[in-house]
Amino acid sequence: MIDDDLSLTFAALADPTRRSILAQLTRGEATVKELAAPHAMSLPAVSRHLKVLERAGLVVKGREAQWRPCRLETAPLRDVDAWMAPYRQFFEDRFDRLEQHLRSLMTDSTDEESR
Amino acid sequence: MIDDDLSLTFAALADPTRRSILAQLTRGEATVKELAAPHAMSLPAVSRHLKVLERAGLVVKGREAQWRPCRLETAPLRDVDAWMAPYRQFFEDRFDRLEQHLRSLMTDSTDEESR
DNA sequence: CATGTAATTACCTCACTTGTTAATTAACGA
DNA sequence: TCGTTAATTAACAAGTGAGGTAATTACATG
Numbered sequence: 001m002i003d004d005d006l007s008l009t010f011a012a013l014a015d016p017t018r019r020s021i022l023a024q025l026t027r028g029e030a031t032v033k034e035l036a037a038p039h040a041m042s043l044p045a046v047s048r049h050l051k052v053l054e055r056a057g058l059v060v061k062g063r064e065a066q067w068r069p070c071r072l073e074t075a076p077l078r079d080v081d082a083w084m085a086p087y088r089q090f091f092e093d094r095f096d097r098l099e100q101h102l103r104s105l106m107t108d109s110t111d112e113e114s115r
Numbered sequence: 116m117i118d119d120d121l122s123l124t125f126a127a128l129a130d131p132t133r134r135s136i137l138a139q140l141t142r143g144e145a146t147v148k149e150l151a152a153p154h155a156m157s158l159p160a161v162s163r164h165l166k167v168l169e170r171a172g173l174v175v176k177g178r179e180a181q182w183r184p185c186r187l188e189t190a191p192l193r194d195v196d197a198w199m200a201p202y203r204q205f206f207e208d209r210f211d212r213l214e215q216h217l218r219s220l221m222t223d224s225t226d227e228e229s230r
Numbered sequence: 231c232a233t234g235t236a237a238t239t240a241c242c243t244c245a246c247t248t249g250t251t252a253a254t255t256a257a258c259g260a
Numbered sequence: 261t262c263g264t265t266a267a268t269t270a271a272c273a274a275g276t277g278a279g280g281t282a283a284t285t286a287c288a289t290g
Contacts, residue, residue: 022202044250077203091193159280181288
């Protein structure tokens, strides 16, 4: 994808293996081999997944001897969050309404207080 | 993509044209032709983009004579929002600190009311 | 019924992604 | 220096994505 940052980020997130890698990295730094371990996949494949995440800015790779400790970088996720903002009202309203509905159900079943 | 819902959603969002279409739909329903108008692209191309969005559940198409009024559906975005939750702590801390900083700047410059 | 409009489907092309195995680079350590 | 380990790169196959034009479907209307 020769696209913008947001497209790069979304494309990076559009793969279960890569999302799994990100989840792993929330538990701290890890080497490529460590990140590859839980995935039924060759090491080069995981290495390329990491490259995609790196290109999207979601992962930063360091160098320690022959290891490449990978670290989570959430800046692109903040951009996703910002992109979501205009859409949030479309589902947060309904959620609020649902929450309100559930709350009214509770008050109805237990005791009075109509509005 | 023979993947899960989240991958389908992220893949659908990983294209500027499709995100532009979603933005258009926040301003109300629109036909395929209307959605295609702002994009320097053939109608079939836009039709296929809509199919991707539809498959991801982000767009619902109705039928009115020969028109297919498209409507925004944000349920998948709520799933994205939920997926982001564990990562939010990694960047919201900083944002909260910024918000707090800005708020303190405001109260400092205008007048009192600390807590 | 013929015509025009909205939209999709068919067909083709080009480029990229994802996975594999084999080879290569880089660094440590006996 | 030789062998081992970590990781990447090379080379290949298969699948997918995105675009175009041409043909087709579906509906409305003169």
